Amino acid sequence: xxxxxxxxxxxxxxxxxxxxxxxxxxxxxxxxxxxxxxxxxxxxxxxxxxxxxxxxxxxxxxxxxxxxxxxxxxxxxxxxxxxxxxxxxxxxxxxxxxxxxxxxxxxxxxxxxxxxxxxxxxxxxxxxxxxxxxxxxxxxxxxxxxxxxxxxxxxxxxxxxxxxxxxxxxxxxxxxxxxxxxxxxxxxxxxxxxxxxxxxxxxxxxxxxxxxxxxxxxxxxxxxxxxxxxxxxxxxxxxxxxxxxxxxxxxxxxxxxxxxxxxxxxxxxxxxxxxxxxxxxxxxxxxxxxxxxxxxxxxxxxxxxxxxxxxxxxxxxxxxxxxxxxxxxxxxxxxxxxxxxxxxxxxxxxxxxxxxxxxxxxxxxxxxxxxxxxxxxxxxxxxxxxxxxxxxxxxxxxxxxxxxxxxxxxxxxxxxxxxxxxxxxxxxxxxxxxxxxxxxxxxxxxxxxxxxxxx
Numbered sequence: 001x002x003x004x005x006x007x008x009x010x011x012x013x014x015x016x017x018x019x020x021x022x023x024x025x026x027x028x029x030x031x032x033x034x035x036x037x038x039x040x041x042x043x044x045x046x047x048x049x050x051x052x053x054x055x056x057x058x059x060x061x062x063x064x065x066x067x068x069x070x071x072x073x074x075x076x077x078x079x080x081x082x083x084x085x086x087x088x089x090x091x092x093x094x095x096x097x098x099x100x101x102x103x104x105x106x107x108x109x110x111x112x113x114x115x116x117x118x119x120x121x122x123x124x125x126x127x128x129x130x131x132x133x134x135x136x137x138x139x140x141x142x143x144x145x146x147x148x149x150x151x152x153x154x155x156x157x158x159x160x161x162x163x164x165x166x167x168x169x170x171x172x173x174x175x176x177x178x179x180x181x182x183x184x185x186x187x188x189x190x191x192x193x194x195x196x197x198x199x200x201x202x203x204x205x206x207x208x209x210x211x212x213x214x215x216x217x218x219x220x221x222x223x224x225x226x227x228x229x230x231x232x233x234x235x236x237x238x239x240x241x242x243x244x245x246x247x248x249x250x251x252x253x254x255x256x257x258x259x260x261x262x263x264x265x266x267x268x269x270x271x272x273x274x275x276x277x278x279x280x281x282x283x284x285x286x287x288x289x290x291x292x293x294x295x296x297x298x299x300x301x302x303x304x305x306x307x308x309x310x311x312x313x314x315x316x317x318x319x320x321x322x323x324x325x326x327x328x329x330x331x332x333x334x335x336x337x338x339x340x341x342x343x344x345x346x347x348x349x350x351x352x353x354x355x356x357x358x359x360x361x362x363x364x365x366x367x368x369x370x371x372x373x374x375x376x377x378x379x380x381x382x383x384x385x386x387x388x389x390x391x392x393x394x395x396x397x398x399x400x401x402x403x404x405x406x407x408x409x410x411x412x413x414x415x416x417x418x419x420x421x422x423x424x425x426x427x428x429x430x431x432x433x434x435x436x437x438x439x440x441x442x443x444x445x446x447x448x449x450x451x452x453x454x455x
Contacts, residue, residue, distance in 0.1 A: 055309045056111075058269060059299050060276040062306050064115045065313035066294035067280050071119040071287050072316045078118070079286055080173060082125035083109045084180035086217070086275070092186045101183050101213065102268045105275060109179055109217075112272075112279040117311040118318040120283055123175040131172070138167040150398045166399075170392030171358050175222045177286050179279065183271060185214030185234065194241075201248040205241075205260075212236045213267065215274045219282040229285035235274045239264030320369055321355075351386045351450065353441070354411065358390050361406035363414055371411070375418035378454030384428065387411065387448040388441050397436045404430055404448050415453065426452045 037046035071078075086105030093099055102108070106126050113122050124131070137143035141164040148161040194207025218230040243260030284291035299305055306313070354370055356363070363371065377383040387407055395403065412425045430449035431439060439447040 055307075056272075057305065057307055057309055058273040058276060059305050060112075060273050060280070061115075061308065061310045062297035062299075062313060063294050064112070064276060064280060064310040065315075066297050067284065067289070067291050068116045068119040068310065069314055069316035070291075070294065071116070071283070071289050072314075072318045074287070074289060075319050076287070078121045078318070078321065079176045079283070080121045080123050081113055081219075081283070081286075082123040082175040082178040082222070083113070084125065084178050085182075086180065087182040089182040089184045090186040090213075100267075101186055102271055105181075105183055105215075105271070108272045108275045109279055112276040113283075115276070115310040116283070117314060120287075123173060125175065125178065135167070138165055143167075150402075151396060166395075168392075168394045170390070170394075177219050177228065178222055179217060179219050179282060181215065181217035181278075183213060184216045185212065187212045190236070198245075201246070203245045203247075205243045205245075207241050209239050209241075209264075210236055211239075211267075213271055213274065215271065215278055217275070217278040217282060219286060229282055231278045231281045233274045233278055235270045237265040237267060237270055351384045353388050353445070354385050355445075356387065356389045356407055356448070358393060359403070361403065361410055363410055368414065371414045371418065374453055375415055375420050378415070378420050378424065382452060382454045385411070385451045385453060386441060387451065388445045389448055391438055391440055391446040393446065394438070397434050400431070400436075401433045408449055408451065411451065420453060424454050428452050 035048045035050060037048050039046045083106050086109050088099060088101040088103055088105065090101050092101060110122065110126070113120060134143055141162075143165045144163050145165055148163055149166055150161050151166065188211050190210050190212055192207060192209040194205065196203060196205035196207075198204075212234055214232065214234040216230070216232045219228050220226065221228055239262065241260065241262035243258065245259075246255055246257040248255060280291050280294075283289075352370065352374060354363075354367055354374070356367070374383055374385055387404075393400070408425075408427065408430075412422050415425060416422055428450040431437075431447075441447045
């Protein structure tokens with residue numbers, strides 16, 4: 001008996017084997033590019049999960065930290081800076097992808113100022129809608145804080161208690177300068193090059209390409225609207241593309257294989273870096289602090305970017321400021337000098353100033369640092385402290401007396417947490433309960449109460 005081979009079966013088996021091989025290769029490739037997935041609830045399909053959130057660092061982090069340290073080292077009052085509109089003026093738009101350049105330039109400038117972490121102060125002017133609405137509510141006597149407030153009657157007599165929050169104006173701090181400008185250039189393919197070689201329908205290709213953006217910023221004096229400084233910066237971006245293509249028949253099968261990779265510097269990250277450097281140069285102009293020694297902190301070509309945020313790279317502490325924004329220089333001897341004093345003499349006769357924000361009864365971060373110094377001084381000898389607030393606080397006498405009680409209690413409690421007994425805190429002076437006059441203590445400040453701690 002002669003058995004004849006089934007050529008059709010052999011051919012079918014070979015074809016099936018090739019199909020299985022193709023499926024296995026596709027599965028293998030899919031496994032290489034599949035991100036981790038997780039199912040959050042029954043009946044749901046798995047959700048692809050990527051990396052966690054991180055700080056949005058740029059190549060400018062060391063430069064910003066260095067410059068902020070130089071500004072803080074001057075010990076001068078921080079300038080108050082606002083940000084106007086920083087628009088995209090390139091006009092580049094794609095129907096499929098939308099705007100080629102970020103529309104959030106002003107937000108990037110705000111973040112750049114924030115990275116200076118207190119070396120300058122930031123005033124909100126870009127979107128004050130909520131604040132303006134609340135001021136409107138206060139003006140219409142609709143804004144409250146859940147408490148009753150006493151209003152003074154005629155001739156200083158006791159008035160009525162009202163549920164709305166009295167507003168006397170002056171709570172919004174002024175700015176010294178503001179930054180405006182825009183992204184003005186986007187140049188595609190300013191330089192490109194490469195090569196492509198094909199032999200017997202097997203091709204190799206490689207190319208590089210470059211583009212650039214430009215930003216123009218200016219910083220303006222808020223009072224005079226005179227432009228103090230302008231900057232114009234440009235940043236180039238490099239990209240690459242490599243690939244391998246095979247298109248040919250092997251026996252009776254046609255193979256079409258494409259393998260490659262391409263990449264480019266993130267354009268919006270480059271825009272952010274350019275805006276950050278522009279901010280450093282502009283702030284250097286108004287603070288009279290030279291930014292050039294810090295320029296060497298920028299990474300060179302091929303160097304790795306510092307992944308630590310600028311605020312964590314800082315080495316020089318910002319000067320402590322009072323409620324008016326002026327730095328308070330205090331020593332352990334209990335002597336305080338407000339930088340607003342042109343003579344440099346103690347404004348309160350050798351008494352440390354402890355500031356409270358407008359209408360606040362809680363101590364702020366800078367004031368808590370002063371509390372630490374007061375407690376350390378009081379453990380070795382007596383210290384005198386003057387509680388101060390903005391001179392724009394114009395409460396009726398009853399409201400001011402109530403605020404003074406709460407502020408003295410806040411200081412006493414903070415000192416108690418640092419080992420100073422409440423009995424060691426005594427009130428040396430405070431305005432009479434019926435006294436409605438303002439007792440000034442240097443530019444922009446008024447005296448609330450004078451305390452003696454220890455001794």
